[in-house]
Amino acid sequence: MATIKDISKLSGVSPSAVSRILNHDSSLSVSNETKIKVLAAAEELEYVTIKERKRNSVKEKRLTIAIVEWYSESALIEDPYYLYLEKMVEKKLAQEDIDTFKIVNIDGTYTSAVNAQVDGLIAIGRFSPSQVTQLTSFSPYIVFLDSSPDPSLYDSLLINTEQGITLAMKHLFELGHTKIGFVCGHVIDDNGGEGFDLRKKAYYAFMKENNLFSPSLIFEGDRLSYEQGRILTKRILDEKERPTALVVANDTMATGVLSLLQESGLSVPSDMSLVGFNDLPSVKFLDPPLTSVQIPMQLLAMTAVDLLRQRITGDYPVPLKIFLPTMLKVRKSTAIPHK
Structure with missing residues:
Protein backbone atom coordinates (compact mmCIF):
# COMPACT_ATOMS: atom_id res chain seq x y z
CA MET A 1 0.00 0.00 0.00
CA ALA A 2 1.41 3.39 -1.03
CA THR A 3 2.40 5.88 1.67
CA ILE A 4 2.86 9.65 1.95
CA LYS A 5 6.63 9.08 1.76
CA ASP A 6 6.24 7.15 -1.52
CA ILE A 7 4.28 10.02 -3.06
CA SER A 8 6.81 12.54 -1.72
CA LYS A 9 9.68 10.61 -3.31
CA LEU A 10 7.93 10.28 -6.68
CA SER A 11 6.69 13.87 -6.87
CA GLY A 12 9.66 15.61 -5.26
CA VAL A 13 7.38 17.40 -2.78
CA SER A 14 7.90 17.31 1.00
CA PRO A 15 5.83 14.74 2.96
CA SER A 16 4.09 17.45 5.02
CA ALA A 17 3.00 19.31 1.87
CA VAL A 18 1.87 16.04 0.26
CA SER A 19 -0.27 15.24 3.29
CA ARG A 20 -1.90 18.68 3.29
CA ILE A 21 -2.56 18.57 -0.47
CA LEU A 22 -4.17 15.13 -0.28
CA ASN A 23 -6.34 16.28 2.63
CA HIS A 24 -7.43 19.40 0.70
CA ASP A 25 -5.98 21.84 3.22
CA SER A 26 -7.22 25.22 1.94
CA SER A 27 -4.71 27.12 4.10
CA LEU A 28 -1.74 25.61 2.20
CA SER A 29 -0.21 27.99 -0.35
CA VAL A 30 1.35 26.00 -3.20
CA SER A 31 1.26 26.30 -6.98
CA ASN A 32 -1.20 24.38 -9.11
CA GLU A 33 1.80 22.68 -10.73
CA THR A 34 2.84 21.25 -7.35
CA LYS A 35 -0.70 20.06 -6.62
CA ILE A 36 -0.88 18.34 -10.01
CA LYS A 37 2.46 16.58 -9.38
CA VAL A 38 1.26 15.26 -6.03
CA LEU A 39 -2.15 14.15 -7.30
CA ALA A 40 -0.61 12.47 -10.35
CA ALA A 41 1.85 10.59 -8.14
CA ALA A 42 -0.96 9.54 -5.79
CA GLU A 43 -2.99 8.25 -8.71
CA GLU A 44 -0.02 6.38 -10.19
CA LEU A 45 0.69 4.69 -6.85
CA GLU A 46 -3.05 4.06 -6.26
CA TYR A 47 -2.88 5.85 -2.92
CA VAL A 48 -5.98 5.71 -0.69
CA THR A 49 -6.43 8.25 2.13
CA ILE A 50 -7.07 7.11 5.69
CA LYS A 51 -10.59 8.54 5.50
CA GLU A 52 -11.31 6.60 2.30
CA ARG A 53 -9.83 3.42 3.81
CA LYS A 54 -12.11 3.77 6.83
CA ARG A 55 -15.11 4.38 4.58
CA ASN A 56 -14.31 1.36 2.43
CA SER A 57 -13.84 -0.87 5.48
CA VAL A 58 -17.28 0.17 6.77
CA LYS A 59 -18.84 -0.47 3.37
CA GLU A 60 -17.28 -3.94 3.23
CA LYS A 61 -18.31 -4.79 6.80
CA ARG A 62 -21.70 -6.43 7.39
CA LEU A 63 -23.76 -3.77 9.18
CA THR A 64 -26.03 -4.23 12.18
CA ILE A 65 -28.87 -1.72 12.45
CA ALA A 66 -31.39 -1.62 15.29
CA ILE A 67 -35.02 -0.54 14.93
CA VAL A 68 -36.27 1.52 17.87
CA GLU A 69 -39.97 1.23 18.76
CA TRP A 70 -41.50 4.35 20.30
CA TYR A 71 -45.03 2.99 20.37
CA SER A 72 -46.75 0.51 22.68
CA GLU A 73 -48.71 -2.60 21.66
CA SER A 74 -51.96 -0.84 22.60
CA ALA A 75 -51.03 2.08 20.33
CA LEU A 76 -50.44 -0.31 17.44
CA ILE A 77 -53.88 -1.82 17.96
CA GLU A 78 -55.43 1.66 17.80
CA ASP A 79 -53.41 2.67 14.74
CA PRO A 80 -51.25 0.11 12.87
CA TYR A 81 -49.51 2.76 10.72
CA TYR A 82 -46.21 2.41 12.59
CA LEU A 83 -46.43 -1.38 12.41
CA TYR A 84 -46.71 -1.27 8.62
CA LEU A 85 -43.82 1.22 8.47
CA GLU A 86 -41.65 -0.98 10.69
CA LYS A 87 -42.33 -4.01 8.47
CA MET A 88 -41.25 -1.99 5.43
CA VAL A 89 -37.98 -1.05 7.17
CA GLU A 90 -37.35 -4.69 8.16
CA LYS A 91 -37.96 -5.79 4.57
CA LYS A 92 -35.50 -3.22 3.20
CA LEU A 93 -32.84 -4.20 5.75
CA ALA A 94 -33.25 -7.87 4.80
CA GLN A 95 -32.94 -7.02 1.09
CA GLU A 96 -29.68 -5.17 1.82
CA ASP A 97 -28.35 -8.14 3.84
CA ILE A 98 -28.13 -6.01 6.99
CA ASP A 99 -28.45 -7.65 10.41
CA THR A 100 -31.17 -6.14 12.60
CA PHE A 101 -32.78 -6.35 16.01
CA LYS A 102 -35.22 -4.25 18.04
CA ILE A 103 -34.68 -1.82 20.88
CA VAL A 104 -37.80 -1.42 23.01
CA ASN A 105 -38.90 0.81 25.88
CA ILE A 106 -39.38 -1.13 29.12
CA ASP A 107 -40.51 0.99 32.07
CA GLY A 108 -38.88 4.09 30.64
CA THR A 109 -35.57 2.48 29.70
CA TYR A 110 -34.60 1.47 26.17
CA THR A 111 -33.14 -2.00 26.06
CA SER A 112 -32.52 -4.91 23.72
CA ALA A 113 -32.72 -8.65 24.27
CA VAL A 118 -24.98 -1.82 16.66
CA ASP A 119 -23.73 0.45 13.87
CA GLY A 120 -26.79 2.69 13.72
CA LEU A 121 -30.44 3.13 14.67
CA ILE A 122 -33.67 3.73 12.78
CA ALA A 123 -36.02 5.30 15.33
CA ILE A 124 -39.70 5.17 14.33
CA GLY A 125 -42.01 7.60 16.11
CA ARG A 126 -41.66 10.64 18.35
CA PHE A 127 -39.16 10.72 21.19
CA SER A 128 -38.61 13.02 24.16
CA PRO A 129 -35.17 14.66 24.66
CA SER A 130 -34.35 12.21 27.47
CA GLN A 131 -35.28 9.27 25.25
CA VAL A 132 -33.06 10.59 22.44
CA THR A 133 -30.17 10.83 24.92
CA GLN A 134 -30.74 7.18 25.85
CA LEU A 135 -30.65 6.15 22.20
CA THR A 136 -27.26 7.79 21.62
CA SER A 137 -25.77 5.34 24.13
CA PHE A 138 -26.36 2.62 21.52
CA SER A 139 -24.97 4.58 18.56
CA PRO A 140 -24.43 8.23 17.53
CA TYR A 141 -25.84 7.42 14.10
CA ILE A 142 -29.64 7.74 14.19
CA VAL A 143 -32.24 8.31 11.49
CA PHE A 144 -35.63 9.37 12.83
CA LEU A 145 -38.80 8.44 10.94
CA ASP A 146 -41.87 10.67 11.46
CA SER A 147 -40.10 13.15 13.74
CA SER A 148 -37.11 15.48 13.86
CA PRO A 149 -36.08 15.98 17.50
CA ASP A 150 -32.88 17.87 16.63
CA PRO A 151 -32.18 18.52 12.92
CA SER A 152 -28.74 19.93 13.77
CA LEU A 153 -27.61 16.54 15.11
CA TYR A 154 -29.69 13.78 13.54
CA ASP A 155 -31.02 12.79 10.13
CA SER A 156 -34.79 12.71 9.86
CA LEU A 157 -37.47 11.73 7.37
CA LEU A 158 -40.89 13.33 7.53
CA ILE A 159 -44.09 13.32 5.51
CA ASN A 160 -45.44 16.50 3.96
CA THR A 161 -48.76 16.17 5.79
CA GLU A 162 -49.90 19.68 4.90
CA GLN A 163 -49.59 18.85 1.21
CA GLY A 164 -51.61 15.67 1.75
CA ILE A 165 -54.50 17.45 3.46
CA THR A 166 -54.47 20.15 0.79
CA LEU A 167 -54.81 17.45 -1.89
CA ALA A 168 -57.80 15.98 -0.05
CA MET A 169 -59.45 19.38 0.38
CA LYS A 170 -58.95 20.32 -3.28
CA HIS A 171 -60.44 17.01 -4.36
CA LEU A 172 -63.60 17.55 -2.29
CA PHE A 173 -63.85 21.22 -3.27
CA GLU A 174 -63.61 20.36 -6.96
CA LEU A 175 -66.42 17.83 -6.48
CA GLY A 176 -68.58 20.71 -5.23
CA HIS A 177 -68.27 20.37 -1.44
CA THR A 178 -68.07 23.57 0.58
CA LYS A 179 -69.19 22.31 3.99
CA ILE A 180 -66.19 20.10 4.71
CA GLY A 181 -65.62 18.82 8.26
CA PHE A 182 -62.31 17.82 9.83
CA VAL A 183 -62.11 14.90 12.28
CA CYS A 184 -58.94 14.67 14.35
CA GLY A 185 -57.38 13.93 17.75
CA HIS A 186 -54.53 15.12 19.95
CA VAL A 187 -51.06 14.53 18.50
CA ILE A 188 -47.50 14.18 19.83
CA ASP A 189 -44.89 16.70 18.69
CA ASP A 190 -41.30 15.98 17.58
CA ASN A 191 -40.08 16.00 21.18
CA GLY A 192 -42.68 13.61 22.57
CA GLY A 193 -45.01 16.29 24.00
CA GLU A 194 -48.45 17.45 22.90
CA GLY A 195 -48.22 19.26 19.59
CA PHE A 196 -50.23 21.14 16.99
CA ASP A 197 -51.38 18.93 14.14
CA LEU A 198 -50.04 20.12 10.78
CA ARG A 199 -53.01 18.38 9.17
CA LYS A 200 -55.32 20.70 11.07
CA LYS A 201 -53.15 23.66 10.07
CA ALA A 202 -53.55 22.75 6.38
CA TYR A 203 -57.31 22.33 6.84
CA TYR A 204 -57.55 25.78 8.46
CA ALA A 205 -55.53 27.36 5.67
CA PHE A 206 -57.60 25.87 2.86
CA MET A 207 -60.97 26.69 4.42
CA LYS A 208 -59.97 30.26 5.30
CA GLU A 209 -58.46 30.87 1.88
CA ASN A 210 -61.79 29.88 0.31
CA ASN A 211 -63.92 31.75 2.90
CA LEU A 212 -65.45 28.46 4.09
CA PHE A 213 -64.06 28.18 7.63
CA SER A 214 -66.32 27.62 10.62
CA PRO A 215 -65.18 26.30 14.04
CA SER A 216 -68.30 24.12 14.09
CA LEU A 217 -66.79 22.02 11.28
CA ILE A 218 -63.89 20.77 13.44
CA PHE A 219 -64.49 17.63 15.51
CA GLU A 220 -61.55 16.85 17.79
CA GLY A 221 -61.19 13.89 20.13
CA ASP A 222 -58.60 12.65 22.61
CA ARG A 223 -56.84 10.18 20.32
CA LEU A 224 -56.56 9.14 16.69
CA SER A 225 -58.43 5.87 17.19
CA TYR A 226 -61.31 3.82 15.77
CA GLU A 227 -63.41 4.38 18.89
CA GLN A 228 -62.79 8.13 18.84
CA GLY A 229 -63.93 8.15 15.21
CA ARG A 230 -67.24 6.63 16.27
CA ILE A 231 -67.65 9.01 19.22
CA LEU A 232 -67.00 12.08 17.09
CA THR A 233 -69.39 10.83 14.40
CA LYS A 234 -72.18 10.87 16.99
CA ARG A 235 -71.45 14.57 17.49
CA ILE A 236 -71.49 15.12 13.75
CA LEU A 237 -74.87 13.43 13.41
CA ASP A 238 -76.28 15.67 16.16
CA GLU A 239 -75.41 18.79 14.16
CA LYS A 240 -78.38 20.65 12.71
CA GLU A 241 -76.43 21.33 9.51
CA ARG A 242 -74.12 18.40 8.89
CA PRO A 243 -71.02 18.57 6.72
CA THR A 244 -71.40 17.05 3.26
CA ALA A 245 -67.85 15.68 3.43
CA GLN A 262 -73.51 3.24 8.02
CA GLU A 263 -75.04 2.01 11.29
CA SER A 264 -77.01 5.27 11.39
CA GLY A 265 -78.49 4.59 7.96
CA LEU A 266 -76.33 7.04 6.01
CA SER A 267 -74.70 6.10 2.73
CA VAL A 268 -71.08 6.92 1.87
CA PRO A 269 -70.57 8.76 -0.45
CA SER A 270 -74.23 9.52 -1.37
CA ASP A 271 -75.02 11.21 1.96
CA MET A 272 -71.50 12.10 3.04
CA SER A 273 -68.09 11.85 1.36
CA LEU A 274 -65.17 10.56 3.40
CA VAL A 275 -61.37 10.88 3.06
CA GLY A 276 -58.79 9.18 5.29
CA PHE A 277 -55.06 9.65 5.78
CA ASN A 278 -52.15 7.12 5.51
CA ASP A 279 -53.74 4.79 2.92
CA LEU A 280 -53.27 1.66 5.01
CA PRO A 281 -53.43 -1.59 2.99
CA SER A 282 -56.79 -2.50 4.56
CA VAL A 283 -58.77 0.57 3.46
CA LYS A 284 -59.12 -0.50 -0.16
CA PHE A 285 -61.15 -3.48 1.09
CA LEU A 286 -63.72 -1.37 2.96
CA ASP A 287 -67.22 -0.95 1.56
CA PRO A 288 -66.93 1.51 -0.07
CA PRO A 289 -63.15 1.50 -0.61
CA LEU A 290 -61.75 4.56 1.15
CA THR A 291 -60.28 7.57 -0.62
CA SER A 292 -57.12 8.29 1.37
CA VAL A 293 -53.93 10.34 1.39
CA GLN A 294 -51.15 7.89 0.56
CA ILE A 295 -47.92 7.87 2.57
CA PRO A 296 -44.97 6.49 0.54
CA MET A 297 -44.01 3.94 3.22
CA GLN A 298 -41.80 1.88 0.92
CA LEU A 299 -39.88 5.01 -0.10
CA LEU A 300 -39.63 6.07 3.56
CA ALA A 301 -38.08 2.74 4.50
CA MET A 302 -35.72 2.67 1.52
CA THR A 303 -34.53 6.25 2.12
CA ALA A 304 -34.05 5.64 5.86
CA VAL A 305 -31.79 2.63 5.29
CA ASP A 306 -29.79 4.31 2.51
CA LEU A 307 -29.40 7.52 4.52
CA LEU A 308 -28.21 5.69 7.64
CA ARG A 309 -25.72 3.62 5.65
CA GLN A 310 -24.28 6.80 4.13
CA ARG A 311 -24.16 8.47 7.55
CA ILE A 312 -22.22 5.51 9.00
CA THR A 313 -19.73 5.57 6.09
CA GLY A 314 -19.27 9.33 6.43
CA ASP A 315 -20.63 10.27 3.01
CA TYR A 316 -22.70 13.21 4.35
CA PRO A 317 -20.99 16.01 6.32
CA ILE A 336 -70.42 15.09 -5.65
CA PRO A 337 -72.52 16.38 -2.72
CA HIS A 338 -76.06 15.07 -2.33
CA LYS A 339 -78.64 17.71 -3.31
Whole structure:
Protein backbone atom coordinates (compact mmCIF):
# COMPACT_ATOMS: atom_id res chain seq x y z
CA MET A 1 0.00 0.00 0.00
CA ALA A 2 1.41 3.39 -1.03
CA THR A 3 2.40 5.88 1.67
CA ILE A 4 2.86 9.65 1.95
CA LYS A 5 6.63 9.08 1.76
CA ASP A 6 6.24 7.15 -1.52
CA ILE A 7 4.28 10.02 -3.06
CA SER A 8 6.81 12.54 -1.72
CA LYS A 9 9.68 10.61 -3.31
CA LEU A 10 7.93 10.28 -6.68
CA SER A 11 6.69 13.87 -6.87
CA GLY A 12 9.66 15.61 -5.26
CA VAL A 13 7.38 17.40 -2.78
CA SER A 14 7.90 17.31 1.00
CA PRO A 15 5.83 14.74 2.96
CA SER A 16 4.09 17.45 5.02
CA ALA A 17 3.00 19.31 1.87
CA VAL A 18 1.87 16.04 0.26
CA SER A 19 -0.27 15.24 3.29
CA ARG A 20 -1.90 18.68 3.29
CA ILE A 21 -2.56 18.57 -0.47
CA LEU A 22 -4.17 15.13 -0.28
CA ASN A 23 -6.34 16.28 2.63
CA HIS A 24 -7.43 19.40 0.70
CA ASP A 25 -5.98 21.84 3.22
CA SER A 26 -7.22 25.22 1.94
CA SER A 27 -4.71 27.12 4.10
CA LEU A 28 -1.74 25.61 2.20
CA SER A 29 -0.21 27.99 -0.35
CA VAL A 30 1.35 26.00 -3.20
CA SER A 31 1.26 26.30 -6.98
CA ASN A 32 -1.20 24.38 -9.11
CA GLU A 33 1.80 22.68 -10.73
CA THR A 34 2.84 21.25 -7.35
CA LYS A 35 -0.70 20.06 -6.62
CA ILE A 36 -0.88 18.34 -10.01
CA LYS A 37 2.46 16.58 -9.38
CA VAL A 38 1.26 15.26 -6.03
CA LEU A 39 -2.15 14.15 -7.30
CA ALA A 40 -0.61 12.47 -10.35
CA ALA A 41 1.85 10.59 -8.14
CA ALA A 42 -0.96 9.54 -5.79
CA GLU A 43 -2.99 8.25 -8.71
CA GLU A 44 -0.02 6.38 -10.19
CA LEU A 45 0.69 4.69 -6.85
CA GLU A 46 -3.05 4.06 -6.26
CA TYR A 47 -2.88 5.85 -2.92
CA VAL A 48 -5.98 5.71 -0.69
CA THR A 49 -6.43 8.25 2.13
CA ILE A 50 -7.07 7.11 5.69
CA LYS A 51 -10.59 8.54 5.50
CA GLU A 52 -11.31 6.60 2.30
CA ARG A 53 -9.83 3.42 3.81
CA LYS A 54 -12.11 3.77 6.83
CA ARG A 55 -15.11 4.38 4.58
CA ASN A 56 -14.31 1.36 2.43
CA SER A 57 -13.84 -0.87 5.48
CA VAL A 58 -17.28 0.17 6.77
CA LYS A 59 -18.84 -0.47 3.37
CA GLU A 60 -17.28 -3.94 3.23
CA LYS A 61 -18.31 -4.79 6.80
CA ARG A 62 -21.70 -6.43 7.39
CA LEU A 63 -23.76 -3.77 9.18
CA THR A 64 -26.03 -4.23 12.18
CA ILE A 65 -28.87 -1.72 12.45
CA ALA A 66 -31.39 -1.62 15.29
CA ILE A 67 -35.02 -0.54 14.93
CA VAL A 68 -36.27 1.52 17.87
CA GLU A 69 -39.97 1.23 18.76
CA TRP A 70 -41.50 4.35 20.30
CA TYR A 71 -45.03 2.99 20.37
CA SER A 72 -46.75 0.51 22.68
CA GLU A 73 -48.71 -2.60 21.66
CA SER A 74 -51.96 -0.84 22.60
CA ALA A 75 -51.03 2.08 20.33
CA LEU A 76 -50.44 -0.31 17.44
CA ILE A 77 -53.88 -1.82 17.96
CA GLU A 78 -55.43 1.66 17.80
CA ASP A 79 -53.41 2.67 14.74
CA PRO A 80 -51.25 0.11 12.87
CA TYR A 81 -49.51 2.76 10.72
CA TYR A 82 -46.21 2.41 12.59
CA LEU A 83 -46.43 -1.38 12.41
CA TYR A 84 -46.71 -1.27 8.62
CA LEU A 85 -43.82 1.22 8.47
CA GLU A 86 -41.65 -0.98 10.69
CA LYS A 87 -42.33 -4.01 8.47
CA MET A 88 -41.25 -1.99 5.43
CA VAL A 89 -37.98 -1.05 7.17
CA GLU A 90 -37.35 -4.69 8.16
CA LYS A 91 -37.96 -5.79 4.57
CA LYS A 92 -35.50 -3.22 3.20
CA LEU A 93 -32.84 -4.20 5.75
CA ALA A 94 -33.25 -7.87 4.80
CA GLN A 95 -32.94 -7.02 1.09
CA GLU A 96 -29.68 -5.17 1.82
CA ASP A 97 -28.35 -8.14 3.84
CA ILE A 98 -28.13 -6.01 6.99
CA ASP A 99 -28.45 -7.65 10.41
CA THR A 100 -31.17 -6.14 12.60
CA PHE A 101 -32.78 -6.35 16.01
CA LYS A 102 -35.22 -4.25 18.04
CA ILE A 103 -34.68 -1.82 20.88
CA VAL A 104 -37.80 -1.42 23.01
CA ASN A 105 -38.90 0.81 25.88
CA ILE A 106 -39.38 -1.13 29.12
CA ASP A 107 -40.51 0.99 32.07
CA GLY A 108 -38.88 4.09 30.64
CA THR A 109 -35.57 2.48 29.70
CA TYR A 110 -34.60 1.47 26.17
CA THR A 111 -33.14 -2.00 26.06
CA SER A 112 -32.52 -4.91 23.72
CA ALA A 113 -32.72 -8.65 24.27
CA VAL A 114 -29.78 -9.02 21.87
CA ASN A 115 -26.29 -8.36 23.21
CA ALA A 116 -24.77 -7.08 19.98
CA GLN A 117 -22.78 -4.10 18.76
CA VAL A 118 -24.98 -1.82 16.66
CA ASP A 119 -23.73 0.45 13.87
CA GLY A 120 -26.79 2.69 13.72
CA LEU A 121 -30.44 3.13 14.67
CA ILE A 122 -33.67 3.73 12.78
CA ALA A 123 -36.02 5.30 15.33
CA ILE A 124 -39.70 5.17 14.33
CA GLY A 125 -42.01 7.60 16.11
CA ARG A 126 -41.66 10.64 18.35
CA PHE A 127 -39.16 10.72 21.19
CA SER A 128 -38.61 13.02 24.16
CA PRO A 129 -35.17 14.66 24.66
CA SER A 130 -34.35 12.21 27.47
CA GLN A 131 -35.28 9.27 25.25
CA VAL A 132 -33.06 10.59 22.44
CA THR A 133 -30.17 10.83 24.92
CA GLN A 134 -30.74 7.18 25.85
CA LEU A 135 -30.65 6.15 22.20
CA THR A 136 -27.26 7.79 21.62
CA SER A 137 -25.77 5.34 24.13
CA PHE A 138 -26.36 2.62 21.52
CA SER A 139 -24.97 4.58 18.56
CA PRO A 140 -24.43 8.23 17.53
CA TYR A 141 -25.84 7.42 14.10
CA ILE A 142 -29.64 7.74 14.19
CA VAL A 143 -32.24 8.31 11.49
CA PHE A 144 -35.63 9.37 12.83
CA LEU A 145 -38.80 8.44 10.94
CA ASP A 146 -41.87 10.67 11.46
CA SER A 147 -40.10 13.15 13.74
CA SER A 148 -37.11 15.48 13.86
CA PRO A 149 -36.08 15.98 17.50
CA ASP A 150 -32.88 17.87 16.63
CA PRO A 151 -32.18 18.52 12.92
CA SER A 152 -28.74 19.93 13.77
CA LEU A 153 -27.61 16.54 15.11
CA TYR A 154 -29.69 13.78 13.54
CA ASP A 155 -31.02 12.79 10.13
CA SER A 156 -34.79 12.71 9.86
CA LEU A 157 -37.47 11.73 7.37
CA LEU A 158 -40.89 13.33 7.53
CA ILE A 159 -44.09 13.32 5.51
CA ASN A 160 -45.44 16.50 3.96
CA THR A 161 -48.76 16.17 5.79
CA GLU A 162 -49.90 19.68 4.90
CA GLN A 163 -49.59 18.85 1.21
CA GLY A 164 -51.61 15.67 1.75
CA ILE A 165 -54.50 17.45 3.46
CA THR A 166 -54.47 20.15 0.79
CA LEU A 167 -54.81 17.45 -1.89
CA ALA A 168 -57.80 15.98 -0.05
CA MET A 169 -59.45 19.38 0.38
CA LYS A 170 -58.95 20.32 -3.28
CA HIS A 171 -60.44 17.01 -4.36
CA LEU A 172 -63.60 17.55 -2.29
CA PHE A 173 -63.85 21.22 -3.27
CA GLU A 174 -63.61 20.36 -6.96
CA LEU A 175 -66.42 17.83 -6.48
CA GLY A 176 -68.58 20.71 -5.23
CA HIS A 177 -68.27 20.37 -1.44
CA THR A 178 -68.07 23.57 0.58
CA LYS A 179 -69.19 22.31 3.99
CA ILE A 180 -66.19 20.10 4.71
CA GLY A 181 -65.62 18.82 8.26
CA PHE A 182 -62.31 17.82 9.83
CA VAL A 183 -62.11 14.90 12.28
CA CYS A 184 -58.94 14.67 14.35
CA GLY A 185 -57.38 13.93 17.75
CA HIS A 186 -54.53 15.12 19.95
CA VAL A 187 -51.06 14.53 18.50
CA ILE A 188 -47.50 14.18 19.83
CA ASP A 189 -44.89 16.70 18.69
CA ASP A 190 -41.30 15.98 17.58
CA ASN A 191 -40.08 16.00 21.18
CA GLY A 192 -42.68 13.61 22.57
CA GLY A 193 -45.01 16.29 24.00
CA GLU A 194 -48.45 17.45 22.90
CA GLY A 195 -48.22 19.26 19.59
CA PHE A 196 -50.23 21.14 16.99
CA ASP A 197 -51.38 18.93 14.14
CA LEU A 198 -50.04 20.12 10.78
CA ARG A 199 -53.01 18.38 9.17
CA LYS A 200 -55.32 20.70 11.07
CA LYS A 201 -53.15 23.66 10.07
CA ALA A 202 -53.55 22.75 6.38
CA TYR A 203 -57.31 22.33 6.84
CA TYR A 204 -57.55 25.78 8.46
CA ALA A 205 -55.53 27.36 5.67
CA PHE A 206 -57.60 25.87 2.86
CA MET A 207 -60.97 26.69 4.42
CA LYS A 208 -59.97 30.26 5.30
CA GLU A 209 -58.46 30.87 1.88
CA ASN A 210 -61.79 29.88 0.31
CA ASN A 211 -63.92 31.75 2.90
CA LEU A 212 -65.45 28.46 4.09
CA PHE A 213 -64.06 28.18 7.63
CA SER A 214 -66.32 27.62 10.62
CA PRO A 215 -65.18 26.30 14.04
CA SER A 216 -68.30 24.12 14.09
CA LEU A 217 -66.79 22.02 11.28
CA ILE A 218 -63.89 20.77 13.44
CA PHE A 219 -64.49 17.63 15.51
CA GLU A 220 -61.55 16.85 17.79
CA GLY A 221 -61.19 13.89 20.13
CA ASP A 222 -58.60 12.65 22.61
CA ARG A 223 -56.84 10.18 20.32
CA LEU A 224 -56.56 9.14 16.69
CA SER A 225 -58.43 5.87 17.19
CA TYR A 226 -61.31 3.82 15.77
CA GLU A 227 -63.41 4.38 18.89
CA GLN A 228 -62.79 8.13 18.84
CA GLY A 229 -63.93 8.15 15.21
CA ARG A 230 -67.24 6.63 16.27
CA ILE A 231 -67.65 9.01 19.22
CA LEU A 232 -67.00 12.08 17.09
CA THR A 233 -69.39 10.83 14.40
CA LYS A 234 -72.18 10.87 16.99
CA ARG A 235 -71.45 14.57 17.49
CA ILE A 236 -71.49 15.12 13.75
CA LEU A 237 -74.87 13.43 13.41
CA ASP A 238 -76.28 15.67 16.16
CA GLU A 239 -75.41 18.79 14.16
CA LYS A 240 -78.38 20.65 12.71
CA GLU A 241 -76.43 21.33 9.51
CA ARG A 242 -74.12 18.40 8.89
CA PRO A 243 -71.02 18.57 6.72
CA THR A 244 -71.40 17.05 3.26
CA ALA A 245 -67.85 15.68 3.43
CA LEU A 246 -65.31 14.74 6.09
CA VAL A 247 -61.52 14.68 6.04
CA VAL A 248 -60.24 12.42 8.83
CA ALA A 249 -56.73 12.63 10.34
CA ASN A 250 -55.97 8.93 9.88
CA ASP A 251 -57.46 5.78 8.35
CA THR A 252 -58.16 4.02 11.64
CA MET A 253 -60.29 6.92 12.79
CA ALA A 254 -61.92 7.16 9.35
CA THR A 255 -62.90 3.48 9.59
CA GLY A 256 -64.68 4.25 12.87
CA VAL A 257 -66.45 7.19 11.24
CA LEU A 258 -67.56 5.02 8.33
CA SER A 259 -68.92 2.27 10.57
CA LEU A 260 -71.13 4.62 12.60
CA LEU A 261 -72.36 6.53 9.55
CA GLN A 262 -73.51 3.24 8.02
CA GLU A 263 -75.04 2.01 11.29
CA SER A 264 -77.01 5.27 11.39
CA GLY A 265 -78.49 4.59 7.96
CA LEU A 266 -76.33 7.04 6.01
CA SER A 267 -74.70 6.10 2.73
CA VAL A 268 -71.08 6.92 1.87
CA PRO A 269 -70.57 8.76 -0.45
CA SER A 270 -74.23 9.52 -1.37
CA ASP A 271 -75.02 11.21 1.96
CA MET A 272 -71.50 12.10 3.04
CA SER A 273 -68.09 11.85 1.36
CA LEU A 274 -65.17 10.56 3.40
CA VAL A 275 -61.37 10.88 3.06
CA GLY A 276 -58.79 9.18 5.29
CA PHE A 277 -55.06 9.65 5.78
CA ASN A 278 -52.15 7.12 5.51
CA ASP A 279 -53.74 4.79 2.92
CA LEU A 280 -53.27 1.66 5.01
CA PRO A 281 -53.43 -1.59 2.99
CA SER A 282 -56.79 -2.50 4.56
CA VAL A 283 -58.77 0.57 3.46
CA LYS A 284 -59.12 -0.50 -0.16
CA PHE A 285 -61.15 -3.48 1.09
CA LEU A 286 -63.72 -1.37 2.96
CA ASP A 287 -67.22 -0.95 1.56
CA PRO A 288 -66.93 1.51 -0.07
CA PRO A 289 -63.15 1.50 -0.61
CA LEU A 290 -61.75 4.56 1.15
CA THR A 291 -60.28 7.57 -0.62
CA SER A 292 -57.12 8.29 1.37
CA VAL A 293 -53.93 10.34 1.39
CA GLN A 294 -51.15 7.89 0.56
CA ILE A 295 -47.92 7.87 2.57
CA PRO A 296 -44.97 6.49 0.54
CA MET A 297 -44.01 3.94 3.22
CA GLN A 298 -41.80 1.88 0.92
CA LEU A 299 -39.88 5.01 -0.10
CA LEU A 300 -39.63 6.07 3.56
CA ALA A 301 -38.08 2.74 4.50
CA MET A 302 -35.72 2.67 1.52
CA THR A 303 -34.53 6.25 2.12
CA ALA A 304 -34.05 5.64 5.86
CA VAL A 305 -31.79 2.63 5.29
CA ASP A 306 -29.79 4.31 2.51
CA LEU A 307 -29.40 7.52 4.52
CA LEU A 308 -28.21 5.69 7.64
CA ARG A 309 -25.72 3.62 5.65
CA GLN A 310 -24.28 6.80 4.13
CA ARG A 311 -24.16 8.47 7.55
CA ILE A 312 -22.22 5.51 9.00
CA THR A 313 -19.73 5.57 6.09
CA GLY A 314 -19.27 9.33 6.43
CA ASP A 315 -20.63 10.27 3.01
CA TYR A 316 -22.70 13.21 4.35
CA PRO A 317 -20.99 16.01 6.32
CA VAL A 318 -24.17 17.41 7.89
CA PRO A 319 -27.50 15.93 9.06
CA LEU A 320 -30.34 15.90 6.53
CA LYS A 321 -34.01 16.65 7.16
CA ILE A 322 -36.03 15.27 4.25
CA PHE A 323 -39.74 15.74 3.55
CA LEU A 324 -41.37 13.14 1.31
CA PRO A 325 -44.48 13.98 -0.73
CA THR A 326 -47.92 12.39 -0.52
CA MET A 327 -50.49 11.33 -3.12
CA LEU A 328 -54.27 11.10 -3.00
CA LYS A 329 -55.69 7.67 -3.81
CA VAL A 330 -59.21 8.37 -5.01
CA ARG A 331 -61.60 5.48 -4.48
CA LYS A 332 -65.35 5.19 -4.00
CA SER A 333 -65.91 7.01 -0.70
CA THR A 334 -66.04 10.46 -2.33
CA ALA A 335 -68.56 11.89 -4.80
CA ILE A 336 -70.42 15.09 -5.65
CA PRO A 337 -72.52 16.38 -2.72
CA HIS A 338 -76.06 15.07 -2.33
CA LYS A 339 -78.64 17.71 -3.31
